[in-house]
Amino acid sequence: MKLNRTKTAVGGALLLATAAVAGTMATGSAVSAGSSVSAADAVETKGRMTALNNSNIAGSSEAVVNGRRVTLDIDARKVLKGMPHAQHIHFGATARNECPSASDDKNNDFRLTTTDGAPAYGPIRISLTTKGDTSAKSGLAVTRFPTADNGKITYNRQVKTSKAVARAIARGEGVYVVHGVDYNGNGKYDFEGAGKSELDPSLPAEATDPAACAVLKVQN
Ligand SMILES: [Cu+2]
Helix, strand or coil: CHHHHHHHHHHHHHHHHHHHHHHHHHHHHHHHHHHHHHHHHCEEEEEECEECCCCCCEEEEEEEEECCEEEEEEEEECCCCCCCCCEEEECCCCCCCCCCCHHHCCCCCCCCCHHHHHHHHCCEEEECCCCCCCCHHHCCCHHHCCCCCCCEEEEEEEEECCHHHHHHHHCCCCEEEEECCCCCCCCCCCHHHHCECCCCCCCEHHHHCEEEEEECEECC
């Protein structure tokens, strides 16, 4: 009986040890298989920010596409402090997939509105909110966008999008845009800066005009 027990105990321990080794090996191989698969399938896209509307914003935007998942890593500085900044991935099948330039200012008011920017970067496809929905429907969900507490936006989130949008980003056609410009330099969004937003008249144009842009180019 005693011997049997010991045998069982030893056997049990051996089994456990074998299981642990097998587990480690299984995990190890799963991890390496997983990472090699994702390394092959994931597409890294990245771009430096171009300031728009004299915002002086600088920074970088990265989007790694894996299937329908897009992992975002955004760093922006010199952003208007303490105000929410709508930020999106834009893409349009007929857009130029570029950042807008002065020639996109159709009414020559020396301002690029979101509408002025559309031929360059297309419509909103992903809303880079801090929580909840990330679809185009949340494009102006001002309470769920980063507020740039120290004049900086540091944003990391994985979102899921449609196959078509994921593929467009993976082709290097996605454009990151952060919105919110303080034209009259009073530290907030107000209607005196540039009137009403063409997207939502209840919001000042300062809250929705594009402040910086980055074309997400495929990295090799
Ligand atoms: Cu946008």
